[in-house]
Amino acid sequence: MASATCQSAYCNQGWSEVLTHMSPYGFANFGIAFGLGLSVVGAAWGIWLTGSSLVGAAVKAPRIRSKNLIRRVWSGVDCWNSTAIYGVIMAIILANKVKKPEEAASSLSEDWDWAGYYYAGYGMFSSGLSVGLTNIASGVSVGIAGSSCAIGDAQDSSLFVKILIVEIFASALGIFGIIVGIIQSNSCTFPITALSG
Amino acid sequence: MATMATPAPKSTPGNMANFNILHGFAEALVRGMRSSFLADADYHHLTQCETLDDVRLNLSETDYGDALADMNTLIPTGLQKAAVEKLVTEFQYLRTQAIEPLSTFLDFITYEYMIENVMLLLKGTLSGRDINELIAQCHPLGMFKESTMRSIPTFESSPRGYQDLYQTVLVDTPVGPYFSLFLRETAGRSEVSNVLEEVEIEIIKSSLIKYWIEDFAQFVDSLGGETAIIMGDLLKVRADTNAINITLNSFGTPLNEPAMRASDRKRLYPALGHLYPAGTSMLADVSDEDELGRVLELFPQYSSIWNVHASGGSDGKSIDDAFYERDVQMLELAFEGQMHFGAFYAYVKLKEQEIRNLVWVSECILQQQKEEIHKFVPVFSFNAPWRAGAKKQGR
Amino acid sequence: MSEVPPTRMNQQVFKGKKKAAESGHKLLKKKADALKVKFLDYAKSIAETKSGMAADSSSAFFSLTQAEYAAGNFKQKVSEGSMTARVRVGAGIDNVAGVKLPVFTYYETGAATDNASLGLVGGGKKIQLVRQKYSALLMNLIKLASLQTSFVTLDEAMKITNRRVNALENVTIPKIQGVLTYIERELDELEREDFTRLKLVQSKKKEEIEENQRQHDAEAAEMSAKGLKSSCANESDIMARFDASDDADVVF
Numbered sequence: 077m078a079s080a081t082c083q084s085a086y087c088n089q090g091w092s093e094v095l096t097h098m099s100p101y102g103f104a105n106f107g108i109a110f111g112l113g114l115s116v117v118g119a120a121w122g123i124w125l126t127g128s129s130l131v132g133a134a135v136k137a138p139r140i141r142s143k144n145l146i147r148r149v150w151s152g153v154d155c156w157n158s159t160a161i162y163g164v165i166m167a168i169i170l171a172n173k174v175k176k177p178e179e180a181a182s183s184l185s186e187d188w189d190w191a192g193y194y195y196a197g198y199g200m201f202s203s204g205l206s207v208g209l210t211n212i213a214s215g216v217s218v219g220i221a222g223s224s225c226a227i228g229d230a231q232d233s234s235l236f237v238k239i240l241i242v243e244i245f246a247s248a249l250g251i252f253g254i255i256v257g258i259i260q261s262n263s264c265t266f267p268i269t270a271l272s273g
Numbered sequence: 274m275a276t277m278a279t280p281a282p283k284s285t286p287g288n289m290a291n292f293n294i295l296h297g298f299a300e301a302l303v304r305g306m307r308s309s310f311l312a313d314a315d316y317h318h319l320t321q322c323e324t325l326d327d328v329r330l331n332l333s334e335t336d337y338g339d340a341l342a343d344m345n346t347l348i349p350t351g352l353q354k355a356a357v358e359k360l361v362t363e364f365q366y367l368r369t370q371a372i373e374p375l376s377t378f379l380d381f382i383t384y385e386y387m388i389e390n391v392m393l394l395l396k397g398t399l400s401g402r403d404i405n406e407l408i409a410q411c412h413p414l415g416m417f418k419e420s421t422m423r424s425i426p427t428f429e430s431s432p433r434g435y436q437d438l439y440q441t442v443l444v445d446t447p448v449g450p451y452f453s454l455f456l457r458e459t460a461g462r463s464e465v466s467n468v469l470e471e472v473e474i475e476i477i478k479s480s481l482i483k484y485w486i487e488d489f490a491q492f493v494d495s496l497g498g499e500t501a502i503i504m505g506d507l508l509k510v511r512a513d514t515n516a517i518n519i520t521l522n523s524f525g526t527p528l529n530e531p532a533m534r535a536s537d538r539k540r541l542y543p544a545l546g547h548l549y550p551a552g553t554s555m556l557a558d559v560s561d562e563d564e565l566g567r568v569l570e571l572f573p574q575y576s577s578i579w580n581v582h583a584s585g586g587s588d589g590k591s592i593d594d595a596f597y598e599r600d601v602q603m604l605e606l607a608f609e610g611q612m613h614f615g616a617f618y619a620y621v622k623l624k625e626q627e628i629r630n631l632v633w634v635s636e637c638i639l640q641q642q643k644e645e646i647h648k649f650v651p652v653f654s655f656n657a658p659w660r661a662g663a664k665k666q667g668r
Numbered sequence: 669m670s671e672v673p674p675t676r677m678n679q680q681v682f683k684g685k686k687k688a689a690e691s692g693h694k695l696l697k698k699k700a701d702a703l704k705v706k707f708l709d710y711a712k713s714i715a716e717t718k719s720g721m722a723a724d725s726s727s728a729f730f731s732l733t734q735a736e737y738a739a740g741n742f743k744q745k746v747s748e749g750s751m752t753a754r755v756r757v758g759a760g761i762d763n764v765a766g767v768k769l770p771v772f773t774y775y776e777t778g779a780a781t782d783n784a785s786l787g788l789v790g791g792g793k794k795i796q797l798v799r800q801k802y803s804a805l806l807m808n809l810i811k812l813a814s815l816q817t818s819f820v821t822l823d824e825a826m827k828i829t830n831r832r833v834n835a836l837e838n839v840t841i842p843k844i845q846g847v848l849t850y851i852e853r854e855l856d857e858l859e860r861e862d863f864t865r866l867k868l869v870q871s872k873k874k875e876e877i878e879e880n881q882r883q884h885d886a887e888a889a890e891m892s893a894k895g896l897k898s899s900c901a902n903e904s905d906i907m908a909r910f911d912a913s914d915d916a917d918v919v920f
Contacts (some may be wrong), residue, residue: 125293132301136308220289224611227304410744475785515789522792526785593738593791629737636733
């Protein structure tokens with residue numbers, strides 16, 4: 077199909093060519109961006125969902141406005157920030173793995189570790205996505221649960237601890253993402269020199 | 274059904290993940306007001322009172338304390354007025370915090386009271402009553418816009434005057450379309466004053482309420498999601514309740530005459546609900562209580578309520594009490610669900626029930642009817658039959 | 669009493685008066701008794717109606733509360749409805765032993781039942797119950813008002829009658845009786861006086877005749893000596909024997 081429309085040597089032959097011709101450095105950095113960005117989106121979404129309920133519920137129950145609000149916000153912030161923090165941690169880990177080649181040249185040598193090079197690029201991209209997507213899910217989940225919990229807590233403060241556990245379950249979803257993400261990125265190391273021999 | 278007054282909403286309330294983004298605050302506000310309902314203990318203390326001063330003392334510790342603070346002597350009507358005003362204040366607070374489509378939804382709740390007020394105003398001006406006096410009697414939840422309210426007294430109390438009142442003012446109110454729909458259906462009697470004189474006020478009101486339920490149901494349906502499911506069910510049941518009540522209460526009135534049954538009574542049945550259309554077409558032919566009972570036998574959810582009535586109110590319960598009990602149960606469930614608009618409707622209706630309860634208790638105390646005092650339907654009670662049943666099964 | 673001259677004619681007049689008073693007393697007594705019977709009757713039915721009324725009115729008012737619980741506030745709708753009365757109170761008159769008693773009756777004007785379908789969408793049955801209870805209460809109220817007004821009127825009439833009976837019994841009849849006895853006494857007295865006087869006159873006359881006879885005899889004896897002179901002195905003596913003040917009462 078593509079050949080039918082474009083016969084020049086500079087034309088891409090479909091998505092497969094675009095993806096394989098993209099620099100692994102680009103993949104790696106997109107991975108970092110998605111990992112951090114989606115995590116923050118998840119956290120923000122969650123805080124948005126809960127925050128509106130929390131503030132609304134506090135109007136008729138001034139009790140949660142003072143002491144409990146601090147506890148609640150602390151736990152909430154803990155849950156959502158953990159979501160965002162997972163993203164930040166993952167971003168730092170991944171960023172540390174992106175290393176530029178020792179000998180800067182316009183083109184890489186023939187005996188460059190191409191397999192390791194691509195492996196690292198795809199690996200870091202997908203580990204960033206793993207963290208980012210799980211953190212969105214976890215953030216929204218904490219948000220919905222937290223919204224209901226804030227309303228419940230406003231009516232009956234004895235529910236606080238029980239409710240917190242539910243929120244932690246939702247928050248734990250993000251941990252799965254970061255664990256898998258770290259494992260995924262463990263073996264991804266950018267080659268900095270050409271293979272010797 | 275074809276031409277409904279309110280256009281479909283431009284946006285939907287959304288689902289779990291994005292409902293709170295627009296409506297989370299307002300919803301949490303209404304949920305916060307859950308704490309303002311009187312608890313079982315409050316009701317217990319109220320029913321133990323000997324005088325209305327005791328009632329006031331007990332209420333001063335509840336959410337009604339502020340509303341009753343500047344009242345010298347408590348009388349049931351004053352209590353009702355203060356409680357309704359409190360509800361209206363809360364409702365208007367919610368309304369100011371609401372954004373589309375919640376704001377339209379909240380307006381829909383007030384239309385029911387507006388219908389009542391329109392009827393009161395039209396009928397009152399027709400019989401030449403002082404308009405300011407009439408405005409004072411209007412339900413505060415169904416008040417029109419300030420400009421409308423101010424323009425009403427400028428019309429003279431003459432046939433010409435209320436013709437103008439209808440054509441220039443009331444048609445523009447949100448319930449005006451229901452009214453013109455009613456006039457169109459009552460074809461041949463286009464003059465407002467004629468219709469008002471010829472048709473009984475309660476029948477006009479029932480017709481307008483029917484249009485309102487249908488319109489509301491259509492609006493709710495177009496909102497979709499949880500709101501359509503929960504609120505739709507509430508409205509369906511409400512429509513059925515109206516149909517059953519209209520049939521039951523028409524016995525012994527001209528509405529039950531064979532000629533009127535098919536033409537006038539059938540037209541009052543809302544075109545939705547669990548009874549519609551098979552049930553309502555059967556109800557249209559019913560001429561006495563036995564036949565009504567036979568029709569309701571076919572609908573399990575209503576046969577139990579009907580049995581309360583048929584057994585002659587064994588424990589002093591009437592069909593109205595049975596309906597109230599069922600309503601409270603449904604509304605409580607609707608209120609407890611999250612991320613839908615039904616909670617707002619449920620809140621207003623449950624508060625209304627609570628106000629009814631308060632008036633009932635205080636009237637019983639005033640009239641020394643101690644043995645009747647427990648015959649009300651408490652809201653969010655842990656002793657409610659449906660909860661007591663759940664507790665037993667849980668064990 | 670003393671104004672009545674004790675004459676035969678007056679006696680007759682007062683005897684007539686007494687008879688009239690006695691028959692009047694008898695009639696009034698009968699009337700008083702009749703009124704009393706009626707009065708007790710009314711008192712009894714008032715007590716009955718009143719005792720029923722307390723329960724009736726409280727149940728009527730409570731049924732209104734029940735209806736408002738079921739159907740919401742419908743007072744204004746009722747007040748906005750047409751204002752032709754369905755029930756009116758008629759006033760009549762009952763006659764008990766000549767006393768006119770006001771009687772109120774309940775009657776329906778036949779106007780169509782207004783607001784028949786009130787509470788159509790809920791609570792209609794309760795509102796019908798209120799209608800029934802208040803109609804019954806109204807009927808009782810009218811009955812009670814009628815009884816009460818009759819009771820008061822009857823009470824007033826009975827008081828007047830009793831006063832009349834007592835006045836006849838204790839004042840008028842004794843008074844007439846007193847006059848009659850007085851007249852009788854006086855007439856007796858006069859009779860006795862007349863009798864005594866006549867007797868006295870007779871005896872005096874006899875004496876005089878005897879004296880005259882004797883004197884005549886003596887005169888005749890003296891006449892023969894002195895002539896006519898002494899007869900004049902005797903006449904003045906007779907006048908001096910009767911004192912006018914003794915008979916002051918007797919006026920013929």
